[in-house]
Amino acid sequence: MTGLDPLIHAPTRLQLVTTLSGVSEAEFATLRTALEVSDSVLSKHVSALVDAGYLHSRKGVHAGRRTTWVGLTPVGRRALHEHVAAVRRLIDAVE
Template sequence: MTELDRHLLAPARLKLATMLTAVSEAEFAVLRDGLDVSDSVLSKHVATLADAGYVRARKGTHEGRRTTWVALSPTGRKVLRHHVAALREIIADVD
């Protein structure tokens, strides 16, 4: 059985990683609004995933204001695929 990844067990981090699969990178505010969390909560989740090597964050400007852009790393994509496979194994027998 494929193992679940401990960094992706928190629903918000799993959703964050999933959101990032659709784009090359996303603006912090877009992710915050999509997850419906505060700046501080998103910042902690991004930091956790960055420390694990699953995402990278870069500072920049957008429409004249400073912002952070977040992208899923190749390692993050691989780990997410394995995590989703493990979830599918777990629920395979659910009617």
């Protein structure tokens, strides 16, 4: 069905982009805790979504520690909205 995005359909990636949809950006450690995944798992998903242009990431210092901040790009936000609309169409077809 048109609109389903295989790049963000995987559960962890979908949780990641929906979590980021409510904020301008979030700290990597905060996302790791919220999604209950390891650093390596989150890093892999973030990298794939950055490569696709759905996320941006930047390095910085917070409370004296180096950290990575991650946020949705306009392209990523649009992809999420289109994916959600496609899922809603599927749900409506069941009812």
